[in-house]
Amino acid sequence: MIKRRIGALAAALVLGLTGAGAGQALAAPPVWTHEASDLSPHPRATFGRLPNGFRYVILPNTSPAKGASLRLRLDVGSLHEADNERGLAHFLEHMAFAGSKNVPPGELFRSLERIGVRKGDGVNAFTSSTQTTYNMDLPLADEASLDIALKLMREVGALTLDPKAIDAERLVVLNEKRLREGPMTQLTVDQFAYWFPGRRAGDRLPIGTEEVIRTAPYERIRDFYRRYYRPDRAVLVIVGDIEPAKVEAKVRALFADWQAEGPAGEEPELGAPGARKATAKVFVEGALPPRVSLAWMRPYDPSPQTMGSIRAMIAEYLGLAVLNRRLERQASGASPPFTAALAQREDALRSGRMTVMQASAPADGRAALQALILAQRQLLEHGVSQAELQVEIADWRARLQNRAYGTVTEPSGRLADEILQTLEENGVFTSSEQDIVIFDEAVKGMKPADVEAALRSAFSGEGPLVTVVTPFSVEGGEETVLAAVHEAQIRPVAPPSVQAKAWAYKSFGQPGKVATQRKIEDLEATLVTFANGVRLTVKPTKFRTGQVLVGVRIGEGRLALPADRSSPDWAATAFVLGGLKAMSYDDVTLALAGKVWSVSPSITDNAFRLDGSTRPEDFETQLQLMAAYVADPGWRAEAFERVRSQLGVNISRMDGTPGGILQRQVRTLMRSGDRRWAQPTAVEIRAARLDELKAALGPQLASGELEVTVVGDVTAEEAIAAVGRTFGALPPRAKPANGTTLAKGPTFPGKPPTPIKLQHYGRADQSLALTAWPLPDFFADPQGARTMRVLEQVIALRLFDRLRGEQGLAYATETEMLSSEVFSGYGYLMAMAEVKPQDGDKVFAGISAIVADLRAREITADELERAKRPRVEEYAAGRQTNAYWLAALAGVHEDPRRIESARTLLPQIQAVTPADLRAAAQRYLTEEKAWKAHIVPVGQNQTAAVL
Incomplete structure (x- = not known):
């Protein structure tokens, strides 16, 4: 689809259209568009239509192997709603998960979890101005799993819309509306009214109005469903490692009996632009x-x-x-x-x-x-x-x-x-x-x-x-x-004047010689050390033909920075935008036009990183560019000022939401105030100088230990030679420290006598309550860390069911876990929910009840499978991607335990038992260790911790 692919390569402009659920064009009529075009469709795709008007597209594809992605699109969105129906298209999207003819409430997610599909990541839905779409990504599309997924998709046309379920879902949708509303949403509303005055597009955000969500009669909701959830408005898309003929037979048999009820919905009158000038x-x-x-x-x-x-x-x-x-x-x-x-x-x-x-x-x-x-x-x-x-x-x-x-x-x-x-x-x-x-x-x-x-x-x-x-x-x-x-x-305007420069970084001196080389046979990775101390790990793959990922780790990252001030990681972008000494960033982009390259900088716990993605024919250029940034950075003041100015404007916005405070303050408080993980304050941003960034990164770039990881469509020989000509030709690097001894770093805080109160400056009806517990570092107990990873998923499932499904307190619930591979004795598990400020204690009580039950009794085999299977499938699918191996192999030179970690990940997850989970909960998730925080709006008469 060239329009999509050409458009995707253009620089994206955030207009508020997509975020507000914007559709982009009239949906296809009940015939395929290619039948009315001079363009031929994808030669391997099967396009079909049933007598009831239901359409489908089936495309075989082997990435990921044995997996499949399903999408069911209904041609209905907020533009189809009358004034007394505003929000019903989105409301019906919710109701599709709340019970149907053959699937009782709550069972849909459980059915998918049993076949390895994670809630949110693997199954989701969205409603825009023009469509409602249901998504499923199956990690394993065997016949049994595919049958389950197709039957669940078919249930979208057989919703029960039970009045009790409707009333329960009203609370969930209202919580979602409360969570999403804020200055940006209001700006979108106002801007749409300005762009489309007097037209339906000017006042039809998918979330709808509170009045309709609260009071729409059941009959009105059912009527909207019958008018628009019809087979002739539906298209099913299936792409995956499947047999198209067999899948097509299943689709035709399963969806043929979907019959429309009552009169069809009308298409809205949307009007046209007027004649306004400036x-x-x-x-x-x-x-x-x-x-x-x-x-x-x-x-x-x-x-x-x-x-x-x-x-x-x-x-x-x-x-x-x-x-x-x-x-x-x-x-x-x-x-x-x-x-x-x-x-x-x-x-x-x-x-x-x-x-x-x-x-x-x-x-x-x-x-x-x-x-x-x-x-x-x-x-x-x-x-x-x-x-x-x-x-x-x-x-x-x-x-x-x-x-x-x-x-x-x-x-x-x-x-x-x-x-x-x-x-x-x-x-x-x-x-x-x-x-x-x-x-x-x-x-x-x-x-x-x-x-x-x-x-x-x-x-x-x-x-x-x-x-x-x-x-x-x-x-x-x-x-x-x-x-x-x-x-x-x-005002007069002059023509532009641009002079393109030739690429200036093709040679770095005499290619480096290989000092040591060995292969890890079972991981199909080769480890090389060059004479100058640069280390290389290369893993050739065919996961994605034409893709080569490169990761460069330099120095010690946050380890080398002082703990009493915020890390300059916010300014890492300025390092790249500052270009090279001989070429500005603009010069670089012009000189490398027609090539595929990228450079993404970041400061991590134990390294300054440069990451890039390229293709085989541009692999050498990618390495030349990254080596040039290490050896000859431009450090241009205008790039630093540009990034500093942007952040200075945006940093205050973070204090306007509970999530912003979570990022700015909680992550630091959970490290006992170590400011290397703190977002800078507005005062710090104003005072920041380029020399500070150079002082933090310059020594690491000049002589810090350096490791290159290459994963993708390249041979080991090609990678060794190309890295030798670039990084291997640089001056000698520092020798790596013993990586098997973890660094002394941040500590988890003790339990406060009462939940810590933090304040945000946003809506008065938004707050976030969280509980966290300390965990050991990963290498202290790898099997235990994998057990906690499964336990985290159990808590996530129960948190969703309790706070959203049963109590209707929250729309967004979340868990987060860290088990450090850098810092000795550091890790945590966190559970949180966004709720109204007065409901914070209910969140704490709910989390405490969940973990108390996990300490008191073993979970069932079914709950274990629903928690563990998606993790297993997620990791199995991840191992088929270059990005997974780029992360997994980083640091294997300095710490060989990372090699064993890559080997044991799946077996250790699969080995977790109900008894293991209960023992882990008893050991770590105790009330005596629980660290709690409640982020509330200003004006709640609470004492706030300020960083």
Whole structure:
């Protein structure tokens, strides 16, 4: 599906459309779109339709092996609701898990857990403005498991909608609404009303209204269900390691008897954009980061996707890619008008096609707004150069080629989601190989004039519709904003000037010699040490053809930092954006256009990390880039200031939600105040300097111990040679310390006499209550750590059932476990729930009751299987991915126990018994060790701990 894949490669712009459940185009009519298009569909996909109108798509795919992903899409969302039905589409999504003709309430999740499907990760659903979709990812799609999954999907068409279950679910949905509402949701509501005045899209968020959720009569809910949950509005997608003919027979037999009841639901009248020219809207909201945006809206086009529409779309995307590269260049320069800016096209809620430019503007909203307008005018008045166009075409083609190269190992879940997206967009689902052909045909002979024509269309229609989000009122309001717009619209603009540099980091000196080399046969990994002390672990795989992952660990990470101040990990991004001494980051991106590469920095407990993903033909370039960042970083002040400015604006937002306080304060308190795990305060951000980041990372980069891990579609010989030419050629590195002795680090706090009270500055009806217990480090008792991992899942299941299912106190319940492999004697297990402030004690009581029961009696064999099987399948599936092995093999040179850990993970999980769980609960989950905290809103007359 080239539209999805081309669009996915564009820089994403957060408009609030997706988060608010936006649909993107008219759903396919009761015939497949490719039947009305000149594009051919995926050659291996089976498209079918039953006499009752029910449709299905089946696609064989072997990644992950033996697994499958199922999606059931109903063509109904919040746009289909009348005023007295607002929220019912989403409410019915909840009711699908609350009992049906053949599945009693609560049994659906249990049935899936028994076949290894985890709640949330493996089974979920969502409702948008245009669709309701049910998702299942089966780790093992054997005949029995597939039969269970298909029967449960069929039950969506046979919901009982019992009045008692409806009333119970009202509390859950209201809790979800309370949890999700806040400044960002309100901004989305206000912005939609501004973009779509007087139209249905302007007031139809999927969550609905509290009045409808609380009071909608059972008959109204049943009527909505019968009008829209119909076989002719449903499509089932199955992608996986399956036999299509056999699965198709099952689908046809199982779904043929689904019959619609009563009259069909009507399609909503959504209207069309008007004739507004430049207008402005100012939103004053102190809890949100300041930003400005410009939107142009054209009529929505529901036509089926064709080669002609794809060519026009690609021309538009390429033009916006040029614009985004120019905006990024401005953001990374000296005294930038904004810290980040992007342009993107979106089909918005079947109500218009929008082109939006948006910028983060922490300093000067006027300057940011005018910079966006000038960049747009420069694009339209001076066009794009042939060189710019060729750079973007090369980038698109490289990524599409990389995708096509790995198509045989593309994840089933991603493919299933792409099929869903074609249904939303009235598109044609094509293969990655087809996409290359389509793209090359679309760009054949494409000239800058073609792109410029597409851009003129993109910036036509209503608009610009200007939005300003600011913490302070604007003197003169919208009139002042429009005056700034008008001023920028008449100011002269000069053509752009860009000089591309050649890649400057191809050689690092004499290739390093291999000092030692050995192979771990059962893990199929090779361990190499070079003469300069650099260590390499390489594991060739075919999990995903065309993918090579590279991880670089340098120095000691947080271990080398002082414990009395926050870690500079927030500034790690500035290290990459600062580029290299000989090349700015913009120079790097231009020089490496047409190649596939990435660099993601992070500071971990025991290393500074650089992680990247590439393809075999660009593997050497990826290593050259990462080695250049180690040997010759740019340390540009403007990059540091850019990141510091962004965080300075966003850090205060974290105090506006219980979850933000959890991140900012609880994680540090649970380490007895060790500030290496603390988010910096606003004062610390303002005082931060680039020299501090250089002081923290510079010595580690210059001589700290260095380990490279390579996993993926590469041979051991190729990896050894390429690493030898790059990292192996660097100056000598420090020798690693004895990794079998864990470091002395943070300690878990003692039990407070009463729950610690923390405060957030958000909604008065939101709080988070949590209980945590200390655990030993991983290597103190590996089997015990795996036992606790299963016990964590048991607690998660019971917490969900008790606080959400039985009591209706919470929508979100969660557990978290850490068993450190770095710090001696440190770990914890935490259980938490987001509830109303007055219900915090009920959460503590509920958690205490759960663990008391676990200490008092052994769980049943069925509950053990439901807790353990998803973990087993999750790990088994993970071992089929490069990402899993990149993490599992990190550090094996310095600590050989990690090798044994990789070997024993599954056997140790499988060995856990009910008696083991009870003994672990008795040992660790005692009331005497329980550390409790309650995050409440300001104004609750509670004493707050402040960091």
